[in-house]
Amino acid sequence: MSQSPSIHPTAIVEPGAELGSGVRIGPFCHIGPLAVIGDNVELMSHVVVMGxxxxxENCRVFPHAILGAEPQNTAYKGERTKLVIGRNATIRExxxxxTGTGSSRGITTVGDNCMFLAYSHIAHDCVLGDNVTFANNVMIGGHAVIGDRVIIGGGAGVHQFCRVGHHSFIGGLAAVTKDVIPYALVMGNRAFLAGPNLVGLKRSGMDRSEINVLRRAYKSLFAYELGSMRENASRLLEEHKDLDSVxxxxxxxxxxxxxxxxTPLSDFRARMADGE
Structure with a gap:
């Protein structure tokens, strides 16, 4: 049975906005005319939904969140672009x-079951998978792609156009300026690749034998005496074509x-020793 939206008297919901069953809109929220709010969404107070x-459905949005503002990009010329947030998100203060830009994807997308802690930022044209967690003050630049079950620690930043593979963990305050392979553990400023994300793999339920294969594959990937990274990846793909993680x-x-x-930690140390 559908339930009518509950709208606080101080909230503004502009004509044209679509509100699902059981939506709750708290004090001083502002909902724009193009917004579509799914069933059982709660906007606590002072939430702005633009564009x-x-x-x-079932998202919870805490005070002073701003969703759907136009992109911070000089290429944006006012064209209609989108922000789509999946189900069951927790979006903190x-x-x-x-939203996206007309010269790129035109849409920013966030998967299901994600959690964004206070003051984290998702820029234009980004793609986020399911079960992503951002700690406080995480910043990702435009066009970034964040895989499923990625966790990014507080204050970390991901440079525009970078990809972060799924099941990766980015340590707090890390500065990520290049792509991060799936299942990786990354830390440091500038960030370096510290190895497989073993804690995350165990928590995900991955079998110990598969984790051991993945660890060996990681080492082979960066065995430059055997070939370039792409050559090593091609060989691993042929050797382990039946193993999803590799x-x-x-x-x-x-x-x-x-x-x-x-850069792996060993390469990072070598570069530092050479004075780079």
Missing amino acids: DTTIG GVTMH RDIAEFILAPGNHKYM
């Missing part, structure tokens, strides 16, 4: 998410485009 923004990493590296990847 062509869709919020999936002061979080900002921007195939994920290999296909991530072999994806079309001029991608650069995070």
